[in-house]
Amino acid sequence: MIIRELHLTELITIKNKQMKTTKYISIALIGLTFVACTKTEFDDFESLNSGTANFSNYIAVGNSLTQGFQDNGLHNEFNQQNNSYPAILAKQMNTNFLQPTVLGADGSGYLKLTSLAPDIDNVPAASGWNNWDNNKKYNNLGISGIRLTDCVPTNGSIFSPTINQVITSQNPYGKFLDFGSLFSPVTYLEHVKNSNATFYTCWLGNNDVLGWATSGGDDGEINISGIPIPIKTSELTPVAVFRAKYDSIMGAFEKMGAKGVCATIPDVTSIPFFNTVTLAAIGAEVWITEGPYSNNPGNVRKATPDDLILLSTKDKFSTTTGHGFVQANPLTHEEVLDKDEVAVVRNHTVLLNNEIKASANAHGAAIADMHEYMFSLKSGMTFDGVAFDAKFIEGGAFSLDGVHPNTRGYALVANKFIEVINQAYGSNLRPVMVHDYRGIIFP
Amino acid sequence: MVVQLPIKLKINTFMKKLILTAASLFPLLTFAGGFQLNLQGIKSVGLGGAFTGIGSDASTVFFNPGGMSNLSGHQFSAGFNLVTPSVSLQTPQTANINQTSSNATPIHFYYSGQITDKINVGFLMNNQFGSSSSFEDNWQGRYIIQNISLRTFMFQPTVSYKLHERISVGAGFVYSTGSFSTEKAVPVGSATTTEGQAQLEGSGSAMGYNIGIFSNLFSIEGESGTTDFKLGVNYRSKLGIELNGGEAKFVDIPVSLTGKFPSSTKFDSKLTLPDVFTIGLGIKHTKENYSVEFAYDLNWTGWSSYDTLSFDFENADTPDSKTVKDWQNVLTHRFGVDFTYQQKYSLRVGAYYDNSPIKDGYVSPELPDISQLAYTAGISYKINEMISLDLSYIRQNAERESALVDAGFTAKYKRIVNVYGIGVNVKFGKNKSKEVETTNE
Numbered sequence: 001m002i003i004r005e006l007h008l009t010e011l012i013t014i015k016n017k018q019m020k021t022t023k024y025i026s027i028a029l030i031g032l033t034f035v036a037c038t039k040t041e042f043d044d045f046e047s048l049n050s051g052t053a054n055f056s057n058y059i060a061v062g063n064s065l066t067q068g069f070q071d072n073g074l075h076n077e078f079n080q081q082n083n084s085y086p087a088i089l090a091k092q093m094n095t096n097f098l099q100p101t102v103l104g105a106d107g108s109g110y111l112k113l114t115s116l117a118p119d120i121d122n123v124p125a126a127s128g129w130n131n132w133d134n135n136k137k138y139n140n141l142g143i144s145g146i147r148l149t150d151c152v153p154t155n156g157s158i159f160s161p162t163i164n165q166v167i168t169s170q171n172p173y174g175k176f177l178d179f180g181s182l183f184s185p186v187t188y189l190e191h192v193k194n195s196n197a198t199f200y201t202c203w204l205g206n207n208d209v210l211g212w213a214t215s216g217g218d219d220g221e222i223n224i225s226g227i228p229i230p231i232k233t234s235e236l237t238p239v240a241v242f243r244a245k246y247d248s249i250m251g252a253f254e255k256m257g258a259k260g261v262c263a264t265i266p267d268v269t270s271i272p273f274f275n276t277v278t279l280a281a282i283g284a285e286v287w288i289t290e291g292p293y294s295n296n297p298g299n300v301r302k303a304t305p306d307d308l309i310l311l312s313t314k315d316k317f318s319t320t321t322g323h324g325f326v327q328a329n330p331l332t333h334e335e336v337l338d339k340d341e342v343a344v345v346r347n348h349t350v351l352l353n354n355e356i357k358a359s360a361n362a363h364g365a366a367i368a369d370m371h372e373y374m375f376s377l378k379s380g381m382t383f384d385g386v387a388f389d390a391k392f393i394e395g396g397a398f399s400l401d402g403v404h405p406n407t408r409g410y411a412l413v414a415n416k417f418i419e420v421i422n423q424a425y426g427s428n429l430r431p432v433m434v435h436d437y438r439g440i441i442f443p
Numbered sequence: 444m445v446v447q448l449p450i451k452l453k454i455n456t457f458m459k460k461l462i463l464t465a466a467s468l469f470p471l472l473t474f475a476g477g478f479q480l481n482l483q484g485i486k487s488v489g490l491g492g493a494f495t496g497i498g499s500d501a502s503t504v505f506f507n508p509g510g511m512s513n514l515s516g517h518q519f520s521a522g523f524n525l526v527t528p529s530v531s532l533q534t535p536q537t538a539n540i541n542q543t544s545s546n547a548t549p550i551h552f553y554y555s556g557q558i559t560d561k562i563n564v565g566f567l568m569n570n571q572f573g574s575s576s577s578f579e580d581n582w583q584g585r586y587i588i589q590n591i592s593l594r595t596f597m598f599q600p601t602v603s604y605k606l607h608e609r610i611s612v613g614a615g616f617v618y619s620t621g622s623f624s625t626e627k628a629v630p631v632g633s634a635t636t637t638e639g640q641a642q643l644e645g646s647g648s649a650m651g652y653n654i655g656i657f658s659n660l661f662s663i664e665g666e667s668g669t670t671d672f673k674l675g676v677n678y679r680s681k682l683g684i685e686l687n688g689g690e691a692k693f694v695d696i697p698v699s700l701t702g703k704f705p706s707s708t709k710f711d712s713k714l715t716l717p718d719v720f721t722i723g724l725g726i727k728h729t730k731e732n733y734s735v736e737f738a739y740d741l742n743w744t745g746w747s748s749y750d751t752l753s754f755d756f757e758n759a760d761t762p763d764s765k766t767v768k769d770w771q772n773v774l775t776h777r778f779g780v781d782f783t784y785q786q787k788y789s790l791r792v793g794a795y796y797d798n799s800p801i802k803d804g805y806v807s808p809e810l811p812d813i814s815q816l817a818y819t820a821g822i823s824y825k826i827n828e829m830i831s832l833d834l835s836y837i838r839q840n841a842e843r844e845s846a847l848v849d850a851g852f853t854a855k856y857k858r859i860v861n862v863y864g865i866g867v868n869v870k871f872g873k874n875k876s877k878e879v880e881t882t883n884e
Contacts, residue, residue, distance in 0.1 A: 038861060039859075040530060040531040042532075384851060430536055432536065435583075435630065442632065442633050443697060
C-alpha cells in the first residue's frame with residue numbers, strides 16, 4: 001500500500017513537472033511568436049501588365065521635346081539624351097528602344113552654367129556627332145526643330161513636298177532618317193508609315209507655334225534659290241492645314257493597328273524663355289517696336305509687364321548705343337513678344353490643341369494634356385520634398401535654354417504620360433522617381 | 444566664350460525656395476499619440492499606461508506627485524524599456540522601403556521618501572520624449588528626411604503633502620535637457636556631385652512643472668472584500684526647449700552655392716514639448732488571497748501649441764525656414780487590469796487608444812503616426828519585503844495611407860512596435876503614517 005501511495009505521489013509530481021514544462025514551453029512559444037511577428041514588408045508590385053495596349057514596338061513621334069533636347073543642344077555627357085522622356089517610358093514598358101544617340105557626349109554642343117550671375121558658357125559640338133547610320137530602325141523619331149507642317153505635304157501645294165524635303169534634310173538633328181532627294185523626297189509621314197508601331201506617343205505641334213514666338217512674332221521668311229516662293233520658316237501653322245496633317249499622322253498609326261497617346265501643345269508663353277528678362281530684373285525703362293501681327297505694327301512704345309522680352313534679347317541691350325533703353329533705339333519687333341503677339345500665340349495654341357484633341361478622339365488615341373500640365377508646373381508642384389516651377393534655373397524643371405525641360409523635367413513629363421497611358425489602356429506602368437534624374441548642374 | 448550679360452538677373456529667391464522645401468520638412472517629432480509610448484513606469488505600461496489614479500509605487504512621482512503620500516518609508520523604482528520598431532513604406536514608385544531605425548532605450552528612476560506622516564519628498568530622472576528614425580541614405584524621400592534622433596532627460600525634485608486622510612497634493616519642478624540631430628539630402632548637384640546633405644545638431648534645456656492631486660475617494664467594505672475607489676488628476680506643463688547655437692553643416696554642395704549652404708553655420712530653433720493633463724481612476728477590490736485593480740486614465744495632450752517649427756540660420760544667406768504644423772490636441776484612453784495573488788504575484792493586461800495629432804495630408808515618412816489601439820501586458824514578482832521585479836510588454840500594429848501634401852509625397856505605411864520593459868522596486872524604512880496603509884503598497 002505504501003509503495004502504491006508513493007507511486008501515486010511521484011506520478012503527481014512528475015505530472016506537475018510536465019505541466020510546468022509544457023507551460024513554460026507554451027509561454028516561450030507565444031513569446032517567440034510575438035517576437036517573430038515584426039514583419040512589416042509590403043509585397044512586390046504585380047508584374048507589368050500592358051492592359052489593352054501592346055508595348056512591343058513603341059515609336060515616339062515629335063520634335064526636340066521628344067528627342068531629349070535640352071540646354072540648347074542634344075547632348076549626353078550626363079545621359080541627358082539617354083533619358084529622353086520616350087526612353088524613360090520605354091524602360092518602364094520594358095521594351096527595346098533605339099535612339100539615334102549622339103556620337104560624342106558633347107553632341108551638338110550645349111549651354112553650361114559657369115556662375116550664378118548667371119554666366120552661361122557654350123560648349124562646342126563634338127565632331128561627327130550626327131553621323132548616324134540611317135539604315136537602322138529607330139524607335140525615337142523625334143527631330144529637334146521639326147514642325148508638323150514639315151512632316152506631311154500640304155494638299156494642293158505643288159512646292160510643298162520639295163520645301164519639306166529641303167527643311168527636313170537640312171535639319172542636322174534629323175540625319176538619322178533618309179529624306180530622299182529634292183525631286184524624289186521621302187516625307188516624315190513615310191517614315192511613320194514604315195515604323196510598324198504597336199504603340200506610339202505623338203507630341204508634334206510645338207514648333208508650329210514656338211518658332212513664331214521665339215522669333216518675337218515673326219514668320220521667318222527666307223528665300224531658297226531654285227524655289228520661286230519664299231519659305232516661311234516660323235509661321236504659325238494655319239489651323240486647317242494643321243488638322244489635315246495631324247489626321248495623316250493619326251491615320252497612318254491607326255492603319256497599322258497601333259494604339260497611343262497624343263500630347264497637346266503647352267502654352268509657350270509660360271516657359272522661362274519669355275519670363276526671365278522682366279522689367280523688374282532690368283530695372284529701367286524699355287522701348288519696343290510692335291510687330292506685323294500686333295495691333296499697331298511698327299509702333300514704338302514703352303514696354304509694360306505684359307510684353308515678354310525674349311531670353312535671347314538679354315545680351316542685345318546696350319548702354320552705349322541705348323538699344324532697348326531709348327525711344328530712338330528701341331528693341332526690334334523680333335526681340336520681344338509684345339502683348340498683342342502674346343494673345344495671338346496663346347489663342348493659336350488653343351485652336352491647334354482643339355484640333356489635336358479632335359483628331360485624337362477621331363482616331364481612338366488617348367490625350368495627354370501638356371497644355372494644362374504646364375500651367376500646373378507654372379503655379380508650382382512638389383515631388384518627394386522638392387519644389388518645381390517654371391522659373392529659369394531656380395524652378396528646377398527647365399534647362400538652360402529656358403525652353404526645354406532638363407532631365408528631371410523630362411522625368412515629370414514621362415510620369416504624366418504614364419498616368420494617361422494607365423488610365424486609357426488599363427496598364428500598370430510604374431511612375432519613375434523624379435530625383436533619380438539630374439536637374440540643373442551647378443558650377 | 445562666356446556670354447556676359449549686361450543685365451544681372453536675380454536668382455536670389457532660388458535658395459529660399461530650395462531650402463524652404465528642404466528645411467520646411469524638417470520632420471515632425473511626435474510623442475504622445477506617436478512614437479512616445481508612455482513608458483515611465485513598468486507597472487503602468489502593463490496597465491495600458493494608466494497610473495494616475497493608482498499611485499502604488501515610486502513612479503507616481505511622475506504620474507501623480509500627489510500619490511507619493513500613499514508610499515511609506517523610502518521607495519525606489521528603476522526601469523528600462525527596449526523599443527523595437529519596424530516600419531515599412533510603399534510609394535507609387537517603390538514596392539517596399541524599410542526604415543532602418545535603431546531600437547530606443549528609454550530609462551527611468553524614481554525616489555519617494557516619507558519625511559513626516561504628512562510630507563513626502565521625491566525625485567525623478569527619466570526620458571519622457573524621444574524619437575529615432577532612419578532610412579537608407581539614397582531612399583526616395585531623402586529630401587524630406589534621412590535620419591533623425593531626439594533624446595530628452597527630465598529631472599524633477601518633488602514634494603507631496605497629505606491635506607486630509609483622503610486627499611493629497613504634490614508638485615515638482617521639472618528641468619529637462621534635449622538633444623536633437625537630423626540629416627537630409629539637399630537637391631543641388633554639380634558635375635561631380637549628384638546632391639548635397641544638410642546635417643543639423645542642437646541641444647538645449649527647458650523648465651516646467653508637474654502637479655497632481657490624489658484622492659482615496661472612498662472604500663466599500665463588504666462580505667466579499669474591500670473595494671477602494673481612487674481618483675487622480677495630473678498636469679505636466681509645456682517644455683519649450685531652446686536649441687540655440689545648434690550646428691548646421693552642409694556637405695557636397697556645388698561651389699557656386701556654398702554661400703547659401705555653407706560648410707558650417709549655426710542655427711536657432713525651439714522645440715516645444717506639449718503639456719499633458721490627465722484624469723485617472725483606480726478601483727481596487729481586495730479579498731483575502733488576491734486583489735483585482737482596474738485603472739483608467741484619460742490624457743489630453745496639448746499638441747496645438749506645436750504650431751510652427753522654425754529654423755533661423757546664422758549665415759545671412761541661408762534662408763530661415765518656418766513650417767506650419769497644424770497639429771491637433773488629442774485624447775488618449777488608457778485602461779488596465781491588475782490581478783495580484785497573495786500580494787506576491789501580479790499579472791496585468793491593458794490597452795490604450797492613441798489618437799494621432801497629425802491630420803491626413805501632414806504625415807511625414809519618418810514617423811507615420813497612426814491612431815490606433817495598442818495592447819499591453821505585464822507581470823510582477825515580489826521577491827521579498829524589500830524588492831520586487833516588474834516586466835512589461837506593449838504591442839502596436841497599425842497601417843496608414845497618407846500624404847505629406849506640402850512635400851508631394853504619399854505612401855502606405857505598416858508599423859509594428861514591440862516594447863519590452865523591466866524594472867525593479869526597492870523599499871525600506873519605517874512607515875511614519877499614523878494609520879497603516881493596507882491598500883497601496
